[in-house]
Amino acid sequence: MPLDTNCPKCGAPHAKKLSVVYSEGISTVQISSQSLSATNTIGKIEISTSGNSTGIQQTEHSRSAAPPPPILSLIDIQKMNVAQLRTAIFFIGFCCSLALPFLIKFFFKADPGFFSTIFIGLLITVAVGALYKPPGPGEAEQIAHQTRVEERQKEIDNWNITFACTQCGTRFIPRESEQRQVRH
Ligand SMILES: [Zn+2]
Numbered sequence: 001m002p003l004d005t006n007c008p009k010c011g012a013p014h015a016k017k018l019s020v021v022y023s024e025g026i027s028t029v030q031i032s033s034q035s036l037s038a039t040n041t042i043g044k045i046e047i048s049t050s051g052n053s054t055g056i057q058q059t060e061h062s063r064s065a066a067p068p069p070p071i072l073s074l075i076d077i078q079k080m081n082v083a084q085l086r087t088a089i090f091f092i093g094f095c096c097s098l099a100l101p102f103l104i105k106f107f108f109k110a111d112p113g114f115f116s117t118i119f120i121g122l123l124i125t126v127a128v129g130a131l132y133k134p135p136g137p138g139e140a141e142q143i144a145h146q147t148r149v150e151e152r153q154k155e156i157d158n159w160n161i162t163f164a165c166t167q168c169g170t171r172f173i174p175r176e177s178e179q180r181q182v183r184h
Pocket residue numbers: 007008009010011012165166167168169170
C-alpha cells in the first residue's frame with residue numbers, strides 16, 4: 001500500500017523526506033583563487049597563486065533537517081577524558097618541573113642543579129602520564145549510556161521516516177492508514 005504523503009495540516013501533496021531535504025541542501029563548492037601582484041620601493045614582488053579549493057556548503061533549510069547526531073561510545077568518551085587528563089597532567093607537571101629547582105633552593109637551601117632537576121621533574125611527569133589509568137565506567141554508567149544510545153537510535157529511526165511538507169513545513173510520519181501522527 002502506498003504511503004499517504006499529503007500534509008496532515010494543509011493538505012499539500014508531495015511532502016519530502018527529511019533525509020532528502022537534508023542531502024539536497026548540501027553541495028560542494030569550488031573556489032578558484034586569483035593571482036596577486038604587489039609593488040614596493042625595492043622592486044616588484046609577484047605572488048602568483050592559482051588553483052581550486054573545494055568546500056562543503058549547506059543551506060539553513062538543510063541544516064534544520066539534519067539527523068540527530070549519534071552518541072559516542074563509552075570507549076570513545078573514556079578516550080577523550082583520558083586525553084584531556086593527560087594533557088592536564090603534562091601541563092601541570094611541566095610547570096612544576098620548571099619551578100622545582102627554585103623550590104628546592106628556597107626550602108632546602110640546596111642547589112641540586114638547574115637542568116638535572118627539571119629533567120627529573122619531566123621524567124616523573126611523563127611516567128605519571130603514561131601510567132595513569134582511569135577506572136572504567138561502572139555498571140550504572142553503562143546502563144545509562146545504553147539507554148541514551150537506544151533513545152537516540154529511536155530518534156534516528158523516526159527521522160528516517162519523517163516527511164516535511166514543502167508548503168507549510170509541517171513534519172509528519174506518513175501512515176498507510178487514515179491515522180497519522182503530526183510531529184511538533
Ligand atoms: Zn503543509
